[in-house]
Amino acid sequence: MAVRLSPVRWALILLVIGLAGVAAAGALWWPGGSSAEVRRVAATVVAPASCGGSDAYDRVEFKIDDETRTARLDGCGHQENEVVDIAIPADTSGDFMVQVADSAPVKVPFETRLAAMLVCLSGLAGGLYAHLLGRQTQATASADAV
Template sequence: MVVPRSPARWALILLVTGLVGIAAAIALWWPGAPAGTRPASATVVEPASCGSADAYDRVEFELDGEVRTARLDGCGHQENEVVDIVLPADTGGEFTVQAAASAPAGMPLEIRLAATLLCLSGLAGGLYAHLLTRRSQPTAAVVAA
């Protein structure tokens, strides 16, 4: 004899499924810094006009106690202007820095949305499989004499 599932058990199953879905969505949508980057402040030492295709301002900043210069992926700043920048992971040799305001804040929206929808479809599939494997209470067969 199969014991029917109580409403409290169904509520628990739905609650756990919902909480796992919410946790997955929060984990995927939580903003994070791009891997291998670090913020810094820099001073523009050589501004560039934005009229040419190869217009990069030159900035000076301190890295590990040493004053370094690099190209800023931008133009039109004033000389001696302080700019917040993001340093790349590899700071050896010549490199280009980005303004902190224009640096990406984490995973692109398309990847986050796709991962969230994948998690939710997996949860929905799991719940559907759970519903399919559920045994209904056997009905009494009427025997005609």
């Protein structure tokens, strides 16, 4: 004979599962990175810099809205006339610095956050199921012993 859980205990278990689901959903829709949008364009290195100095920034030239601009590249050691993909910040007024596109921070994709939430919820459900099976086998073993 299996031991039955009281309605209060079931309510507590369901409350914990519900709160875990709400927390996982909140983590899913939480902003995944910087909100500033960046544009990716190809740039040409026009003034390479040696990596040994304190001002070790290459100068690059690129086009934005049919206008050719130059900016400092947050990096050094490139060859002159080398083409580099860069990330341009939203504000391009004045003298600004650009980054190599592969090193610029990006948002975590929605699919990745969804997959993480589903893995957490399935782990929680599997743990609850294992807990219930363990309690049932203990109750069955104690009932058989009597």
